[in-house]
Amino acid sequence: MSGVSTHKEAGNDAFRQGNYSDAIDHFTAGINENPENHVLYSNRSACHANLKNWKAALEDAQACVRHQPDGWAKGYSRLGAAHYGLGELNEALDAYRKSLAIEPTNEAIREQVAELEKSINPKSAENMANPFASLFGPHTFAKIQTNPRLSPFLAQQDYVNKINMLISNPSLCQGMMSDQRIMQTMLELMGVNAAAAPKEEPPRSSEAPRAKPEAPKAPPAPKDPSVLAKEAGNAHYKKREFEEALRCYDESISLDSANGSAYLNRTSVLFEQGKMEECEAELNALLDKYENKVIKTPDFVLLSKILTRKGEIHQRQGKYSSAIEFFQSALRENRNADTLKKLNACEKEKKETEAAAYIDPELSLEAKNRGNELFKLNEYPEAVQE
Incomplete structure (x- = not known):
């Protein structure tokens, strides 16, 4: 592996752990070796964006665009995110449009363009x-x-x-x-001294108070690019377009690596794809982020969802006892109908599987032998259970 690749991988690992300053150091070392590597500028721009260093994020995004090959849209996406962070909405819209022109199927960028257009060009009546x-x-x-x-x-x-x-x-x-x-x-x-502005007089007793006219509604502020990318991923997930969903969730995480729900949604895709080991590994990494308060809103609801998904994985693998423990732990964090339903279903499936096992002579003999061993160890309740 070349020195540039080594620095890139080390930077990516630090980024995933939320160590943005360390990641910047690694990407910078890679750039020093190869000053024309557009991916390194893109990754370093994402680090600066997560640290809210928008000017630095913009400089790296501009460098990325200068060096990126034709057909690579992410540089313009980084440029749009940096302009957005600086409040430069027109420049952000221009960058996102260029990104969409290169990658017209990217729903996250398409939604960002629509949100910015709605905000920048409101109806004339609102103007x-x-x-x-x-x-x-x-x-x-x-x-x-x-x-x-x-x-x-x-x-x-x-x-x-x-x-x-x-x-x-x-x-x-x-x-x-x-x-x-x-x-x-x-x-x-407007030339009005707010501190010296006269207070509104109370209405005289003989006059009914006049109703204040409603202020005209302003167009909603554009959504955060990370949120839009996650929502685009959700839309693909519902259509079972899993690869597209993963791409959107990865984009959401790259824009805001503290977004816990994007990580969790990513594990939903892996679960549906049957990638249980990879799914559980990502859940364990998410638990570490939760415990270290790396992610946003580290509340009990998110923890409950993480534990519930771990329970689903263990149930799918036939590890019923540990699955039940995960479901019960999730309910202790946040008692909700969905997890309770999954716990009941898992307990029922465990009983049915154990009952079916005794019908199989070989499995019945194995259970008998396990019971005998436990009886010899004076573990009577466990022996009876077997």
Whole structure:
């Protein structure tokens, strides 16, 4: 294996474990040996994206696009994700469109393009109903920086990202007005001192309070690319298009390796394909991520689903006792009807299998011999069970 391949594999292993900084070091070492390897730039861009280092993610995505061969769409997908993280929606849309042109069957990219188009190009009636469109433009940051009441917000990255998104698409402001910083920013940009703004007078006793007109609804913010990739995988899974589903789940994980549900959905595909050993290995790796709090929302519901799937694997393999233990453990984490139904079915199948075994003379003799051995060891309850 060449040095570049060694660095790449080491980086991939670190990435799968959520060690993004280590992965970056490995990919960087590989790039130093081969500065034109587009895959290494792509992988390093994904690491930076997971660390929310969007500028670095963008630089690597741009390098990937420069070096990638014709017919390789992932570089543009990385470029779109980086622009999206920076709030540059128009640039993100352009990159995703180029990716889709190369790989028109990629449902995850197709959905991302549709979401961005819906967000960037809302209906004209919604544009007319938005009175704040003129507040956000090329000079917005300069105005914020010179405003002593707003400039402290620039130290907060989520605020900067939201302002970038509003500059790209001012129609999103209605959906962000619940953020008091954004509300204050709009008031300040309109020339209204939010701190000194007069409070609304209570209605006089002789007057009925007037109903406030409903604010026009803003188009929904585009979904996270990782979520869209996972949803595309779910659609393929329902159609039993397993290879396409795996590709989408892998894309979702590469965009956000802390997305626990994408890992779990991937094991569903492996289970349906009958790849039990590979499925259980991935479940064990997911358990490690859960215990080390690498994945998002490490709650008891996800743990219950992991244990339930392990129970299904052991039941499929005829390991009924361990399967029952996994189902029971899952129910202790989150009692739900689906797992309870699987536990009951497994217990029933275990009894039927054991009953059928005694009909077979050879199996009956084996059970008798096991019982005799247990009896000699004074393990009477176990001997009776055999």
